Amino acid sequence: MSAPWITYRPEIQVLDCTIRDGGLVNGHHFDDNFVRTVYQTCIEAGVDYMEIGYKNSDKIFSHDKFGNWKFCREEDVCRALGDIVDSVKLAAMIDAGRVDWKNDVLPRDRSIFTTMRVAFYVHQLSEAVDMIRDAYEKGYEVWANLMAASTAKEIEIDQALEILSQTPASVLVVVDSYGSMYAETIEHLVKKYLRFGKETNKEVGIHAHNNQQLAFANSIEAIIHGANRVDASIGGLGRGAGNCPMELLLGFLRNPKFKIRPVFAALDQIITPIRKQIDWGTAPEYIITGQINQHPRAAIETRENPELRDHYLEFYDRIVSES
């Protein structure tokens, strides 16, 4: 039985998005201890990147309403993380339309971050390209996260990749925002992103959501077809159905630098407690929005309402039968 793709592939690097994507569940209100535990876990587990949050503008979002990790001010990050190590690169997400990137993305030599991940919908491509160039010129490694690829037209994706391939972004990420993709789509998109990125030596990444319990499987599928950057979060913590669970991904990767034991420790320390406070992970409401390739918004709102949550037929009829 030959399986070349599960053996050690040194190019594979893992990005932890526990705090960043998890912040979408709790308004980014993680305390410093929680954030530091994730950071320590990344260090011990051999995870390559930790994405802490957004660099959103406080001209658009209020500090009264949202926690620190929606803004990722340098002083907040430094205080929360404590001693900084080189082995884990720190990433922030900057999303088109929500960031005063000219001012809030500091020159690299004045920042603790090494990496900016530019997130955008296909109609925001133009601003995204400006953001990528700006962050690169300020000294950052830059990733391009084209969100909701499952709802973009094929020709739009092609055109976006054509343009992105000429930017200084070093990674093009296949993003399954709605958790609607099956293996065939992952294969198709990973191969396409690789093809467009080849000339300028770009890596391809995968950011999966777990609506249909496929986040881990789709991440494996992406790796098989050549993706070398993989997002995961501890306990799958992330918006809606959550992300690819780190405890599954590291059990699959054969790269000896990855250690899974610290992830189980983190599940005990921070995930079990927070599960009692906030709701995420595969639930039938997320299955339904995933199956019809829809933003999980309606599912999230329904699950946040104790009177509506866990009435699946009612939700199905509202979302599917009546749509």
Added chain:
Amino acid sequence: MSAPWITYRPEIQVLDCTIRDGGLVNGHHFDDNFVRTVYQTCIEAGVDYMEIGYKNSDKIFSHDKFGNWKFCREEDVCRALGDIVDSVKLAAMIDAGRVDWKNDVLPRDRSIFTTMRVAFYVHQLSEAVDMIRDAYEKGYEVWANLMAASTAKEIEIDQALEILSQTPASVLVVVDSYGSMYAETIEHLVKKYLRFGKETNKEVGIHAHNNQQLAFANSIEAIIHGANRVDASIGGLGRGAGNCPMELLLGFLRNPKFKIRPVFAALDQIITPIRKQIDWGTAPEYIITGQINQHPRAAIETRENPELRDHYLEFYDRIVSES
């Protein structure tokens, strides 16, 4: 984007194992109403088979300890199901070493069942072959479920398939008892089972467990490579981490005879209530036993003990570090 395998493939048939595999979680103590709801759901959803339980011997197992669906007496099944339809075939599992099959498997014309699924470990092959022949001669359609294929040696599987291919079993099922298989193993085994079964026109089935959140993904993988019989259960109800959830499988299959709405109705009616009473589904303990390809026994025992459950690092150290 071409994807021939997700289009309508009329050969695909689905077997519901909610009551049979779910019975391993609650000692087979489902009341008649629960069983009838599953049956009605199968009818309305277009599911081809319903597996109700085991035909275990009451010389070995006590009626005081176990519920009706460990024995599947004809009168219990008839009473629970109510009006019987032809569209859903009724299956029972008979497992080697636990069934007085000579006496308890009735001649087909005295039984409500159409199908016997013979379950056995590779070392029980000899008895399994006798059971297959006996059930076939009594008039049943017979499936062969070689359990725990992930721990059998390659040559053992080959020899078993060589022998099974000459029996009157019409389906050879790839069974991932420990939820340890990745897509590559599924592909490898499905192709192998198809190869051995080809001469005698056998179909290949898939029975997946969800330890690593791969039950649905692995079922898709099996379908891609030619499996036409797929096991699933409502809400994934089944031993340990459970099975491929019916609500995911039917969302994937494009065969128009399958209807998903009744499955969401069943989730409301029977799964939400029983979730408050019994525990199943992916949990870190099951991830751990799945990752090391071990029977979920230790994980089940741990999760049944409120003092031990949800202490993942402790479990990991006990099972992995010390093994």
